Amino acid sequence: MAQREIRRDVVIFRKWQCVDQRDVGQKLVAVLPDLDLATAVVMVLPHGGVTVAEEICKPHQLPLNLVFVRKIGVLSKPENAIGAIFDGANPKVVDNHDIARQVGLSDQKVNRMGYAVLSEIARRKALYFHGLRRPDLKGKTIVVADDGAVTGATLQASKLALKGCGVTRIIMALPKAPPTALASLRGLVYDTICLYQPTPFREVGNAYQSFRQNSDLDVTDALERRARFLSAQEGA
Secondary structure (H helix, E strand, O other), X not given: OOOOOOOOEEEEEOOOOOOOHHHHXXXXXXXXXXXXXXXXXXXXXXXXXXXXXXXXXHHHOOOEEEOOEEXXXXXXXXXXXXXXXXXXXXXXXXXXXHHHHHOOOOHHHHHHHHHOOHHHHHHHHHXXXXXXXXXXXXXXXXXXXXXXXXXXXXXXXXXXXXXXXXXXXXXXXXXXXXXXXXXXXXXXXXXXXXXXXXOOOOOHHHHOOOOOOOOHHHHHHHHHHHHHHHHHHHHO
């Protein structure tokens, strides 16, 4: 069977047609390229897109993993990231210069704010993967799923975090994002697929008929479900 391929930037719907995060994941599955257990891993930024990512995993029996990136925000613009930081041997801050300037923050201040949240990343990593084995990423196709993007800063940081893991291809899978966020990802990832590109763009959750914020428990439950399923498959 010929593999489905997608162009580097794809927007599927002219209007929003998704009910909730599970519905989003199922619609993304229908337009993603063919994925194989031996060569693909679905990654998600906790907490946001874990429900979307789990739905993408199911049809192809794929492993689920986390990319540890933390949005740097300010109270006056809670949806808009002024930057993001990714964890790893050499943590790095990705600045959203335009939004930082709008709220009067220098690059140096954004960097300090980023490094201040590394402790939260460490907490989440210890909580989510307690007793679980993380999938190997070297040589794999990575699908990074989220429940929406506003600025693209956390997704840019995700790409940089994955770059050092030896992956062969990165596909960003999004339900909705503004044109500016999609433009910021060009040249950074192999493919970006987005179901809907609203103009103007408002909050991520405002178009869903049912939108719930995922908790730490939702993330750990999803990881454990995928780990149990794959372990059962290996033992079958």
